[in-house]
Amino acid sequence: MAYQHPHHHSMDPNARDYHGSQGAPASSSTQQAEAFTRPFALYEALPYTPFTSIVPFDPSILPTPSIGAASPAPSLIDLLNAQDFDGLNQELHNTGPSKRVQHTLSQVQHLIERANITEFKFKIGPRATTSGNSSAVAPIASLASTLSPFSKMVYEQTSIPFRYPTPDTPGMISTTNGQYQKVERTTPVPIKQESPVPLPKVEHRAERHTPTNTPKNRQAYSQNRARFEIVLPTRAELERAQAALQASSSQGIASSEPPVSTRPPVSQPPPQFAPIQPAPLQPAPLQPAPQQPTLSAPPELAAPVPTKRPSEEVAAPAAPTAVASPAKSTSHPPSDSQRPAVAIAIELPHAPTFNKSEYMAVPDEPDEPVNLSERKRKREDLDEELYGESLGFQQRSNASLHELRVFLQQVFEAENYAVHNRTSNEWVLLTIDGDSTLSPVCQTKAQTLLAKVISLNCFHKVPLQDLLRLLRLCENALKQADSLEIKVEESWAPADVDSWIQQLPALETALKAARTALRMMCGGREDKQLYSEDTIDQSLNLFKRVMDGIVIPVAELRSSDNTAELFKLLSSHKKRIASLFNDSQKLFSQMSVLLAKIDTSNTVTNTLEFTASQLIFLETAHAERESVLDTQKFDGFRLVAMDMLSQIFHLNPAQRQGIFDEILTSLEKLPLGKRARTFKLVDGSSIQPVSALIMRLIQTSAGQVDETKTHGGKALRSDGDDEEDELAGAVTSGKQLSFVIRDEDHGAIQHSTAIQELTALATPLMDTAKRNASYVVNFIVNRALTSTKSGDTPYRNLLDLFVEDFTTCLDNPDWPAAELLLRLLNFMMVKLVEGDKTSVTAKNMALELMGTMGAAISKLRSHVRKTANALDARDADDLGLFLSDLAASALELRSRPETMVAWVGPYRATLEWLESRFTEDPHLASAISFIISDWGTKVCVGYDSCEDDDRERDQEFGKLAYRLRQMIQDRRWLSNEYSFKKVSSNQAKLSYSITLLRSQLCESFGAILNILLGSMASDQPTVRSKSLKSINQVLETDPSILDGDSVVVQLILRCSNDSSTQVRDSALGLIGKCISMRPELETKMIGTVVDRFIDAGPGVRKRAMKLAKDIYLRNKSKAIRSAIANGLLHRVQDPEESVRDLARQVIEEIWFIPFQEGENSASSQISLSDHVALMVQTVKQGNVTNVLDKVLQTLLAPDSKSAAASLEVCRKLVASMFELVDNPESGDSSVPSGRDALTVLQIFAKADPSLFTFEQLRLLKPHIDSMNSSEDLVVSRAVVVIYKLVLPQVSSVHNEFLTDARNKLLPAVPKVTRVLLDDIVACLWIISERLNNSDNLARLVCSSLVAINQMRVQNPNKPLDGKPRLQFERYSLIVGMIGKHCNLDSHLELFKQKLGPKMTGSSISKLMVDIVVPFASHIQPLDVRKAALDSVGLVCQSSPRNYVAANVYTTFQQVFDDQNPALESMVLRSFREFLFTEEKRSEQAPETAAGDGKSKKKRELTVIGGTNYDDVASATTHRFLKEIIRIATATQDEHAFLAVEVLASINRQGLVHPKETGVTFITLETSSNPRISELAFLEHKSLHGKHETVVEREYVKAIQSAFAYQRDIVKDPRGATVNPFTPKLHLMMEVLKISKSKNRQKFLEKLCTQVDFDVSKLELTGEELPPHVQYARFIIENMAFFEYMTVGELQSTVYTMEKLVTSTGSTIAQIIESEVFQVRMDAIDGPAPEPEPTPAPAPTFGEQPHEQPMTTVQPVQSTLPDIDIQRLRQLTAGSMILLALWEVRTYLRRLYSMGTNRREQKAKIQGKDLSRPPVKVQGVTGDKVWEEIGAIMTGLISRERMMQSCKAFVELMNVDKEFLVQDEDEDEDMVDPSTPPSGGEEDDYDEAGPAAGPGRGRKRKPSATGPNGSPAPKRRGRPPRSNSKGPQGPQGPPKKRGRPRKNPLPEASQQHDEMEADWL
DSSP states (O other): OOOOOOOOOOOOTTOBOTTSOBSSOOOTTTOOOOOOOSOOOHHHHGGGSGGGGSSSOOGGGSOOOOSSOOSSOOOHHHHSOHHHHHHHHHHHHHHOSOHHHHHHHHHHHHHTSGGGSOOOOOOOOOOOOOOTTOOOOOOOOOGGGGSOHHHHHHHHHOOEEEEEOOOSSOEEEEOGGGOEEEEOSOOOOOOOOOOOOOBOOOOOOSSOOOOTTSOHHHHHHHTTOOOEEEEEOOHHHHHHHHHHHHHHHHTTOOTTSOOOOOOOOOSOOOGGGOOOOOOOBOOOOOOOOTTSOEEEOOGGGOOOOOOOOHHHHHHSOOOOOOOOOOHHHHSSOOOGGGHHHHTTEEEOOOOOOOOGGGOOOOOSSOOOOSSSEEEOSOTHHHHHHHHOSSSOHHHHHHHHHHHHHHHHHHHHHHHHHHHHHTOOOSSEEEOTTSOEEEOHHHHHHHHHHHHHHHHTTOGGGSOHHHHHHHHHHHHHHHHHHHTOOOOOOTTOOHHHHHHHHHHHHHHHHHHHHHHHHHHHHTTOOOOGGGOOHHHHHHHHHHHHHHIIIIIHHHHHOOSSGGGHHHHHHHHTTHHHHHHHHHHHHHHHHHHHHHHHHBOOOHHHHHHHHHHHHHHHTOOOOSSGGGSSSOHHHHHHHHHHHHHHHHHHHHHOGGGHHHHHHHHHHTGGGSOOSGGGOOEEOTTSOEEOHHHHHHHHHHHHHTSOOOOOOBGGGGGGSOGGGHHHHHHTTTTSGGGTOOOOOOSHHHHHHTHHHHHHHHHHHHHHHHHHHHHHHHHHHHHHHHHHHTOOTTSSSOHHHHHHHHHHHHHHTTTOTTOTHHHHHHHHHHHHHHHHHHOTTOOHHHHHHHHHHHHHHHHHHHHHHHHHHHHHHHHHHHSOSHHHHHHHHHHHHHHTTOOOHHHHTOTTSHHHHHHHHHHHTTTTOTTHHHHHHHHHHHHHHHHHHHHHHOOSOOHHHHHHHHHHHHHHHHHHHOTTHHHHHEEEOOOOHHHHHHHHHHHHHTSHHHHTHHHHHHHHHHHTTOSSHHHHHHHHHHHHHHHHHOGGGGSSSOHHHHHHHHHTTOSOHHHHHHHHHHHHHHHHHOGGGHHHHHHHHHHGGGOSSHHHHHHHHHHHHHHHHHOOOHHHHHHHHHHHHHGGGOSSHHHHHHHHHHHHHHHTGGGOSOOOSHHHHHHHHHHHHHHHHHHHHSSOHHHHHHHHHHHHSTTOTTHHHHHHHHHHHHHHHGGGTTOOOOSOTTSOOHHHHHHHHHHHHHHOGGGOOHHHHHHHHHHHHTTTTOOOHHHHHHHHHHHHHHGGGSOTTOHHHHHHHHHHHGGGTTTSOHHHHHHHHHHHHHHHHHHTOOHHHHHHHHHHHHHHHHHHHHSTTSOOOSHHHHHHHHHHHHHHHHHHHOOOGGGHHHHHHHHOTTOOSSOHHHHHHHHHGGGGSTTSOHHHHHHHHHHHHHHHHHOGGGGGSHHHHHHHHHHHHHTOHHHHHHHHHHHHHHHHHHHHHHHHHHHHHHHHOHHHHHHHHHSGGGOTTHHHHHHHHHHHHHHHHHHHHHOSSHHHHHHHHHHHHHHHHTOSOHHHHHHHHHHHTTOSSHHHHHHHHHHHHHHHHHOHHHHHTTHHHHHHHHHHHIIIIISOOSSEETTTTEETTHHHHHHHTTSOHHHHHHHHHHHHHTTOOOGGGOOOOSSSSOHHHHHHHHHHHHHHHOOOSSHHHHHHHHHHHHHHHHHHHHHHHHHIIIIISOOOGGGOOSOOOOOOOOOSOSOOTTOOOSOOSSOOOOOOGGGSOOOOHHHHHHHHHHHHHHHHHHHHHHHHHHHTTOOSOTTOOGGGSOHHHHTSOOOOOTTOOSHHHHHHHHHHTTTTSSHHHHHHHHHHHHHHHHOOGGGSOOOTTSOGGGOOOOOOOOGGGHHHHHHOOTTSSTTTTSOOOOOOOOTTOOOOOOOSSOOOOTTOOSTTOTTSOOOGGGOOOOOOOHHHHHHHHHHHHHOO
């Protein structure tokens, strides 16, 4: 199909014309362009296509145009055969358009619809200008003249919407009355075709105009568009247009305004581009518009101009009317042959300047559409719809009535026959008593016919006698059922089951008879004879018997225990039982209908209510195999029970509170597993049946009670029921109100009165619903606050289930109560979060639920946004467009109240959708009532909120108020009075969602988000962690909160540095989520992720590494990749094994696995080079050399699975790095230098020398040549190291290269540093071995020894100084290095020759030692001694036998005796290197032995460890072990660490007994130097794993040593470190995790006993604290902050503490009382008065106790005897220890929720629970106990403080403060510690059983008091009185030592029981 390009001009005033001028029109004299009269050729169109970026351009890439829409398109030949196309043309030419041709035409038209074709965006072509004095369009020949017949037919009969592209800048389009508005390019607005209206001629046709009912903001949205849309007319349309033009000319219309003719529909285009229907044209005055664009187009292209409302007409400014083109363009009518071309002539003059008068103000939100709702004119229309058109209502009712009469006649005849003959038949059965009743089949048919007659409203025409006779037949069946024994018994035998099965037919007959009788009562007749109370009672009793005797027992029957046999018997009759269940369910459903139709007695109502509640909470099997019937059968009963309970709730307002109480108190019976959610929603999701029931009841509360019951049933109610009628008055008061407003017009006039009447009706209903919802929420939340997710009561889990169910139903119009429940729940959660006294657990619960609700709101907003956008294309009608625009304004919270509650607004659309489904689902009645009442309250609120005076708006409010009042009073009023356009499901859901957006819940989304963000900065770690998880829920539904400078991101980053491990872990997870949603946040967050690599928590470190791996693979930044790799490499040395393994794995995945593919392409080489540069940069910036070496060794190890692939990758990397070795240093960090590359190559050489080739070594030779002159020692050492490592594998055939290298290295020996000299000598020795020539080295060392020997001879017994000293240092270093690396024994003759006859021995190494070691004597300077020791140590490393030489070990011993750290370091460094070498030799020995055979194995058996120098190592170790331990434990510096390294090597080789080093390692674990503590921990762990029994014996000694180390070396004798609190023995406890729980328990008990003491032997020194007090504090504080593994360990520890306090404390208390306060036993004459309750903790110093329970002594300082100060210090010290121990005991009980009652026995916790890990209570921190212990330890600073400490301890022992009644407002942390039992009660404490003490041994029950004020369950028996002296009351025997103790009050004991129950 050919298209013609029209002439055009830019509409942008700033746009340049085709020749480059800006703003000026193109002049015809200077700027002329030839118009295009044909389509562009390929290369003419190319500059305006997206293909300009393809160079070079190949035309073959363009697909061949085809009928299809696929791209790339196949050839036309493949789609359509040429013969078929020719056949179409021939057929069309001969016979005209046949069916085949028409069918093919429709297919082509469908294929070329715009929606089915890929749209290409082309640039604008060159402009075609015309002469400045003429605007006429030259006639253009039609391109269709040469088309084939079929193509021409397609061309003429297909209308194609075409959009002409214009610049992106705004343009002008015409609107109503000739005004212009600003538009921008965008998708055209779908419009609805309407009836034609008169309009003036519009010349600029840029876009279709919006009709009257299109919302104003839709027009505003259209302002942002600048795109022309042109509908190409068909030829027939053009001809009709020309005919209309001629006709209008004959009527005198000006030629400049052609008329518009009606266009018949032709091949409807897609709806979004529907052609606009024309309208009749009215003449309009001509006004000049020189700058307006003109359009000479057919009249069909003129759009209908919408009519304006009167208010808009007044407000709209006047604007010039659009006129036609200049006269020359239309003054000469074109000929017939030219008319088709005239239709598409377009002129676009330059856009005029901005004129404000040409624009109109558009409101921010749309006006409600019109013509959606219409009032029904006739009532008969409803009947016609209801009863159908196929058969008249009267005919159908008569037919059904006749059918029932015939059936009844047959039944009665059958009855007569059966009674007469005493035999049953297929119609009538005879009972045992001879009575007749209907057969089951006949019952079913009777019910069907009765239901049909009742539905057609002709039941009243049935003769009453027939119905009474039928009722009698039913009563006979019910009477027979009374005699049946139907209850299922567990003791049944098979015979009993068979007998029971035989009774089922009679039982089924009775059930169906009851349904038939009740159905007749539900027909609405006024005959009281039908409403037999006896029949109802019989039916009810039958149903109750079936429920209690069959349904419930069968549902609870299981295939286990003693019911297995019965289960098997009943399962074999599953079908019979299922049929019975089905009949029972139908009868129950019929009873629900009966309640709605007639008034029944309270007995019936209450019985049905109880049964319904029982069925709802019936416990069914969790699996189908455990149930006799399918569990779905019971789910059906639950649904019917829900309907029944809803019906009773609706009809009996007085019973509503009781129904709610019954439901809520039964929630504990609900299942929590997979069977929890069995109620299916319309959208396919599932919720709990109870959730649906609660929402339905609340929705029912918002509706009026239907009082249109049958009056015949009134007699069934007793006289006492009148009271309930009075109670229901509040709910049914709507019927009693008198209303003034009579119709809609009256409401519009008296709108205020109408609103008042609506308020009086709707507000009480919604208040009732809110009250009920609030009661439900309060009940569940209050119980959830007192339970946990793992506790005995399920309320906490149920609350989560309810919230999830409510959020699931939030956007479902069927459940509007979900929003109300969530709103009230959110209000409670906000109060909990903001409450000052809210517990941490409650805050966490609130934050979790708020996160769930916030995520639901965010999801709703996102759904509304997507649905509103989708409605434009899917439901593009008036309602859809209105809802789409209203949703946009509602999302921004700018929608006006009057728009939200409009008559045809979202509420109406939602109601219409529900009404359309009401016949399918009658349960929607409650939702409809709730929405109507809510709509009414919103109308009242909206009316009151409008402050300005708008008469039209107020009148609409008045009409709406009247309508809603009618709808509340009559639910069918809306459907009877009004019709509405059909609402689709998408529109309905969007409508309801819009109403939700302006609800209080959704409008609080910002507040919820702010609370969650604010909680991220809470002072409680668990609150911060929970807020992070809640934010995560919101992020998943709405990631937009991360955009911009988001405070969310800042808070997340802050939480990643939190002090709590849990918070940091949650923050990292959230960071990963943020990055996945917004990848641009990577750069901002990567630093935080890398910082977490060194986190204290192993889990956090691992999460950070996994997250960093994903970032590394996704991000190409070298800086980011280098930072990640650097951090990962450091984690290879992590103390946690799992972290180390993960770090190695991640390094392999990001650095090596990507390059395992064997590609050699250019791109792969570039990628490899970039990776090498990254590796070099990482090594340069981070200290990871040693780490990378280990990683490479692990990857290349033979046992590695990827060793071969990794080896190949490493070779590639080495080869790539050699290309960089000559790179100079540069300022560009991205270009690696040769120096850095050599450093990395050195690492690869250490990992595997086989990675290098000989040619690569040659490349390094220039660096050897320049070594003497080079100043870069790093390069020199790297080259030498590479040579040292790689040269051993170089073949000796390269002698020339090796000789040359040796000659270059030898001159550097005297000059280089010690480190480089070590490598050079090693390299020289390797070369010498390869060349079999070491003469040069021998001569070198020989000359050095000669020089040293001369120094000794020349200066005997004199210190070296000056030049000789420097010479000795150099000579000794050369001798040491050569002695370390070289074996020169073959040159012995040379040494004898040079050194003379004094040379003795056969070893060169011994010669070296003997010559150098004298210079280590104490007469030499320190530098000389260091050089000598260094040299001797180096020689001994390669010749260990020298260590046991007398002159060597005596010299070493002298060094240790001098205790000079500098000299000791020399010796220790030698030991370390020797021992490390021995370790490697020991590890390599088994491997070598495996390859050498049996001879090696025999040799291994003769030597411990399989090496030759184990005897030397053992002897040296034993000789100097004490000195090494002394050095390791003397300081914490590098010198000490060196000693620790030596000890670690000794330990690994097993050179000494474990107990000799175990104590040292445990001591060093507590060091504040992390290197020392980490190494000691690893060795302790190794020792414990190998020798657990031996090491455990030393633990007490090790703890004492650790305390001394902390006191003397670390200078911190306290037992823990702060921020966070960490016990100093935590690494020891970490090692003990390897042991069994029993062993740990013994250790902890032994640790407690270390605190015990004999007060008379307490050592008192002049220090502030005695030694044992410090030691006890050290142990106590450690135990306070230990991480206990099991409940049993914790419980044992606490009990041991209590036992120690009670045993030792009783003695000290007696001594204090007798010696300090002089309290005598005979001073007690009677029971002591009770002390006053004091909430302060026991050890409160500086305060007098309120009252001593034992005595009346007031210890005033002046009256006390002058006790010896030393004795007082002893007693005070003992009191301080025990007070501190009791503080920790109380802290542990509180921390782990053990309660504070020490009388709880171990037997109370079952054995299986003792092995479970204890759970900490959230919010309990160690700050208080730390401060309390610190305060206790100040008890010796003065005599007064000593007295106070003694008093505090005596009070602790005497007063049982755990049972003082606490203030309700007192904080939880202020609970007083209890008094330990006395020593005399210890036996009771240990031996007492469950009955010891009041209230023990009984099963605990929940004791919370509900929101309705229900009392807590009472204890059995009489509670003990508060003044009782013990379990035996006042008459019981007195306690030992005369110190009576208060018994717990009932409340306190009960509270304790709960605390004790929860701590597990």
